[in-house]
Amino acid sequence: MRSGSLPEHIPGTEADMRDLPVAGRPPAERADAAHNRRRILRAAAELIAEHGVDALSMDEVARTAGVGVGTVYRRFGDRARLVYAVIDDRERDFQAAFLHGPPPLGPGASPPDRLRAFLHALADRTEAQADLLVTAEADPPGARFRDGSYELYHMHVAMLLGRIRPGADAAYLADALLAPLAANLFVHQRRTRGMPLDRIKAGLDALADGLLTS
Incomplete structure (x- = not known):
């Protein structure tokens, strides 16, 4: 999870994303x-x-x-x-898939299809290691936002949103789309509220569709 620091700008091209560290x-x-x-x-x-x-x-x-x-x-x-x-072992595979893998998660699909595929894949990735991610995101408090993986997710989502809605505040909207996938909220929804994974993915689709159609 804790990769080196990443550049603060939001990449606007696929080449920018391919150059980011895994x-x-x-x-x-x-x-x-x-x-x-x-x-x-x-x-x-x-x-x-x-x-x-x-x-x-x-x-x-x-x-x-x-x-x-x-x-x-x-x-x-x-x-x-x-x-x-x-x-990190699981994270490397996930990042390689959306940076370099086949579409729709990887390059080659339309930005809306890639965005939906990414949100679904991140839900699967969170499901697979939920307890570990809760621990990692809480130690120290706010660690999720200082982690290189979150920055990479944010850059990727912001890049896709910038292509879908030029002129929109892609940086803010990327945070908004990633917020439901914080591990502690994800675990609360899955285990306390008993939400099936498919329901969470449907909710993510609804959030994305609201951005894509507004």
């Missing part, structure tokens, strides 16, 4: 180290999905991954860094 890209590493990294992240993700993030332990991750616990500590340092690495 969050959490790991440094070049030996093949055996990369293999161990993938095994550890896969094991951590499975354990979090099964038992929740609060139950995650470095010892259990090592046992599940089939590596020594020292390998886990040397690679990730501590439990908190491992949790963020699990988030």
